Amino acid sequence: MPDSKRFLHLEAIKRIARLELRARHVVEGFLSGMHRSPYFGQSVEFRQHREYVPGDDLRHVDWKVWARQDRLYVKQYDEDTNLRCLLLVDGSASMQYGQGVFTKWEYACTAAASLAYLVLRQQDAIGAIVFDQRVRAQVPLRSKRTHLEAVLETFHIQNPQEKTGLLAVFRAVAEQFPRRGMVVVVSDLLADVEGTLRGLRLLRQRGHDVLVLHVLDDDELDFPFAGPTRFEGLETADFLNCNPRALRDGYLAALGRYLEELRHGCARHMVDYALIRTSDPLDAVLAKFLSSRLGMHGHRAG
Numbered sequence: 001m002p003d004s005k006r007f008l009h010l011e012a013i014k015r016i017a018r019l020e021l022r023a024r025h026v027v028e029g030f031l032s033g034m035h036r037s038p039y040f041g042q043s044v045e046f047r048q049h050r051e052y053v054p055g056d057d058l059r060h061v062d063w064k065v066w067a068r069q070d071r072l073y074v075k076q077y078d079e080d081t082n083l084r085c086l087l088l089v090d091g092s093a094s095m096q097y098g099q100g101v102f103t104k105w106e107y108a109c110t111a112a113a114s115l116a117y118l119v120l121r122q123q124d125a126i127g128a129i130v131f132d133q134r135v136r137a138q139v140p141l142r143s144k145r146t147h148l149e150a151v152l153e154t155f156h157i158q159n160p161q162e163k164t165g166l167l168a169v170f171r172a173v174a175e176q177f178p179r180r181g182m183v184v185v186v187s188d189l190l191a192d193v194e195g196t197l198r199g200l201r202l203l204r205q206r207g208h209d210v211l212v213l214h215v216l217d218d219d220e221l222d223f224p225f226a227g228p229t230r231f232e233g234l235e236t237a238d239f240l241n242c243n244p245r246a247l248r249d250g251y252l253a254a255l256g257r258y259l260e261e262l263r264h265g266c267a268r269h270m271v272d273y274a275l276i277r278t279s280d281p282l283d284a285v286l287a288k289f290l291s292s293r294l295g296m297h298g299h300r301a302g
Contacts, residue, residue, distance in 0.1 A: 050074055083124035084141050084181030087112045088173065089155065090215075092132040092164040094190045097217055100279050104215050107278040108186040109155040111213055114286060115184060116151045120144075126151065130158045133165030135172055141181075164191040170199025180207030189214050193258060197265035210271045213289070214262070217278050221255070223248050 051073060060074045089112050095105035102110065112128065119126045120143065127141035128151045137154050139147075166189070173183065183203055189196055189212075203210050219225070225244035259275065266273035274289050 083119065083122070084177075084179065085115070085119045085124060085126050086141065086173070086177060086181060086183050087115065087126065087128040087151070088169065088183060088185045088187070089128065089130050090132070090164065090185075090187030090189075091130040091136055091158050091160050092162055092188075092190075093160050094164060094188055095160040095215075097220070098278060099217065099219055102278050104188050104217055104278055105160045107276075107282070108213075108215050110282055111215070111276075111286070112184070112186050113148075113152055113155065114282060116148055118286075120148055128154055129169075129173065130154060131165075131169040132160075132162035133168065135169060164188075166191045167195035167199040170203055174202050174206045174208075177208075178206065180209075182209045182211065184211045184213065186213045186215060188216055188220075189262065193261050193265070196262070197269065200266065200271045201269045204269050204271060210269075211289075212266060212271055212273045214273065214275045215278060216275065221277060223251050223255075 051071070062073050062075050065071070065073045089108050091105065095108065096103055098104055098106070116126045116128070123143055125141040125143040126147060128139040129135050130137040137158055139150050139154050142150075164187070166187070177183075185200075200210055200212070223244065225248075263273055263275075265271075272289075274285070276285050
């Protein structure tokens with residue numbers, strides 16, 4: 001039987017436990033805040049009208065009914081307070097790259113497993129999708145603690161392959177999950193930026209709260225190569241023999257433009273974005289990201 005706990009080995013479990021201890025108020029505030037605010041994916045559905053009585057919140061008055069009937073009615077709602085969090089984990093061939101402790105794929109799976117652990121701990125629902133050009137594997141939304149095993153098993157049996165196709169995957173998710181919730185994208189985003197942003201915008205238009213964890217290897221961010229080097233594509237058959245020192249300045253300039261376009265595009269569509277190195281300690285990354293989201297939530301709520 002395959003070891004489905006590969007991404008939650010002893011050290012990872014210890015790190016997640018430390019994350020709970022160090023950022024417990026952040027995580028619990030973060031998740032409980034999702035229950036209270038539509039921005040964090042609360043599902044609120046209209047149920048019926050009732051007549052207004054003194055003391056009712058005027059924000060709930062249906063002014064359209066008042067305009068037609070000259071009588072005050074209050075809207076009543078059914079609230080589904082369970083968060084629905086869907087993890088989209090990039091399983092394309094470029095995620096195989098990695099020269100450190102983790103490949104990008106291993107780091108992404110560990111990050112997703114940690115988030116699944118935290119969400120299930122709050123008795124909220126978690127689901128997962130592994131994708132490349134299409135949806136390759138899917139775990140339905142469930143809230144039982146034992147559901148973590150199914151999520152980890154799916155990560156374990158997948159191997160990065162094929163090209164990245166973010167727009168097509170985001171469209172499929174938008175169609176399959178019409179009820180608003182939280183969508184967490186964990187990917188190196190090595191695809192057409194315009195298409196990626198169009199897909200993220202579509203998810204936001206459908207009412208989803210969207211988080212992007214942009215995972216890149218240190219080599220991709222720093223380009224530390226020296227001496228004659230052969231670069232081979234992971235998603236194409238292309239290769240390049242060159243002196244990397246001659247390419248470094250141009251590469252880093254192009255990378256900077258690419259990252260800036262992503263950051264600005266995500267901000268424009270109200271998508272939360274974080275760039276993560278595979279050398280970054282995962283517990284610190286998650287604590288920082290959740291802290292920034294909680295602060296952002298407080299700012300927007302105010």
